[in-house]
Amino acid sequence: MNFSESFIRRLKAAENVTVLTGAGVSAESGVPTFRDPGGIWEKFKPEQLANFEAFMRDPDFVWNWYQHRREIMRDVKPNAGHFALAEMESIFRNFNLITQNIDNLHFRAGSKKVTELHGNIERNFCISCRKFAEEIDITEKKVLKCESCGGLIRPDVVWFGEMLPMQALQFSEQCASNSDVFLSVGTSAEVYPAAMLPIIAKKAGAYVAEINLNPTAISWELNETICGKSGEVLSELVNYLKENKN
Ligand code: BV8
Ligand code: ZN
Numbered sequence: 227m228n229f230s231e232s233f234i235r236r237l238k239a240a241e242n243v244t245v246l247t248g249a250g251v252s253a254e255s256g257v258p259t260f261r262d263p264g265g266i267w268e269k270f271k272p273e274q275l276a277n278f279e280a281f282m283r284d285p286d287f288v289w290n291w292y293q294h295r296r297e298i299m300r301d302v303k304p305n306a307g308h309f310a311l312a313e314m315e316s317i318f319r320n321f322n323l324i325t326q327n328i329d330n331l332h333f334r335a336g337s338k339k340v341t342e343l344h345g346n347i348e349r350n351f352c353i354s355c356r357k358f359a360e361e362i363d364i365t366e367k368k369v370l371k372c373e374s375c376g377g378l379i380r381p382d383v384v385w386f387g388e389m390l391p392m393q394a395l396q397f398s399e400q401c402a403s404n405s406d407v408f409l410s411v412g413t414s415a416e417v418y419p420a421a422m423l424p425i426i427a428k429k430a431g432a433y434v435a436e437i438n439l440n441p442t443a444i445s446w447e448l449n450e451t452i453c454g455k456s457g458e459v460l461s462e463l464v465n466y467l468k469e470n471k472n
Pocket of ligand 2: 353372
């Protein structure tokens, strides 16, 4: 793969690098994305599933959707893209990984500096007393009740209309504002406020490159879009940098 001269020049000189990932990074592990053909929202719209009203309207239905996704995620493994991002932590002086994904695959690939903007499907808490539920049986079809107060147990993910974790969002905005290079990888950049991060970085002077199967809603605002599979592009990029980084 030939990376552009400007991309390589900026990367080689970069100290502060931030990467935003979306579902496309996990696609090569076998985790379905949201909006691609065959994605998990092809059958149901997000409004029907990933929001609090849907959960209160039919807790078992929404709970089962997450149980189904947990079963998929239990059998998948990190792919080359996750491992390449884990390696980037030792290539750049100040590297931060911001993910919209809730599948835990960055941690499983060895990334340490990960900020989860939309939560983590492996954590669950009670909507009444907010206590976290320990081990859950992912085959349980009926929504679980809290052992302490009997409240409904929900996944610890950010639903539409819900605030993102404030600390995670503020830290992500700070990283975006202080980046020499910002990479937006495997995300359709349709969900806010996450999709603002590449724009914040660009406005603050970062070189912003997108690595995605195809262009997105924000491609026109960025320095460049590298169309390709994140696992392949990220691996080639890390191999190049390991041999040529200043
Ligand atoms: C909030 C967690 C406010 C749960 C998710 C109108 C305009 C603008 C914004 C809004 C609006 N109306 C409403 C809003 C706000 C709304 C929003 O952005 N809606 C959008 C859809 C219009 N945002 C919210 O509600 C957020 N909260 O704003 O709160 C507020 C303020 C004050 C007080 C109270 C509230 C909350 C947003 C978080 C929602 N939760 N998920 C769950 O997962 O079940 S969103 C969901 O989408 C996932 O988290 C996912 O990460 C995220 C983004 O999707 P992507 O990761 O990008 O995945 P997608 O399938 O879309 O794209 C994959 C891409 O990868 C594709 O481009 C594909 O080409 C590419 N690809 C595929 N394979 C590969 C690949 N690329 C490379 N290699 C490959 N192999
Ligand atoms: Zn409770």
